[in-house]
Amino acid sequence: MAKTIEALRKADEERRHLAGEFVSPPKIMNLKWTPQVEVENQRLKHSLLRIIPEGNIRTILFASCSEGEGSSTVVAQFASALASGGEKVLLTDANLRNPSLHAAFNVGRENGLTDLMTGRTTLIRAIKETKVSNLSIISSGTPHPNPLALLESDSLASHLAELKGIFG
Numbered sequence: 104m105a106k107t108i109e110a111l112r113k114a115d116e117e118r119r120h121l122a123g124e125f126v127s128p129p130k131i132m133n134l135k136w137t138p139q140v141e142v143e144n145q146r147l148k149h150s151l152l153r154i155i156p157e158g159n160i161r162t163i164l165f166a167s168c169s170e171g172e173g174s175s176t177v178v179a180q181f182a183s184a185l186a187s188g189g190e191k192v193l194l195t196d197a198n199l200r201n202p203s204l205h206a207a208f209n210v211g212r213e214n215g216l217t218d219l220m221t222g223r224t225t226l227i228r229a230i231k232e233t234k235v236s237n238l239s240i241i242s243s244g245t246p247h248p249n250p251l252a253l254l255e256s257d258s259l260a261s262h263l264a265e266l267k268g269i270f271g
Contacts, residue, residue: 140180141184144181144184144185145184147181148181148184148185148188161267162263165177175198175203175204175207178194179194179207179208182194182235182238183235183238185238186235186238187235187236187237189237190237191270192237192238192239193230193239193240193241193269193270194208194239194240194241195216195240195241196216196240196241196243197216197254198243199216199217199244199246199247199250199253200250202242204240204242204243205240205242205243208233208234208240209234210231210233210242212242212243212244213242213244213245214228214229214231214244215229215241215245216241216242216253217243217245217246217247217250217253219241219258220253220256220258220262221253221258223245224244226262226266229244239270
């Protein structure tokens, strides 16, 4: 019976997606999915698509100046909204000093970005599936004594190019 209900739910989500309706992603963290949040995520997506002439956005960076501004919440909600809308999304937690996305999506922090850049894990092991369809995550990884050096390294650029090939 559970498989039938799940199949019906997925079929309804696909119908709603094809009809252009927004489909709320599964609940993550303690994020509140109000109609206003859904509208703002759709507005952000369409604004970004208008900025890029071909509509082919491959990489988006979200950043904030200070801790506690809500950037992790915004990123988690926006990535979930894109994925629930049918886009294939890879969310990477590059907040190496105060990561939280691994907890938001209930995935392990280990085998993450720092481990990938230092050669302690492979790309395949770093990419983790989430409960949100079409959304994968690379967690921040093992704490590193000099996170800025890692983010400035050639290793990051190399891995990003490889990921664009996989998720592009």
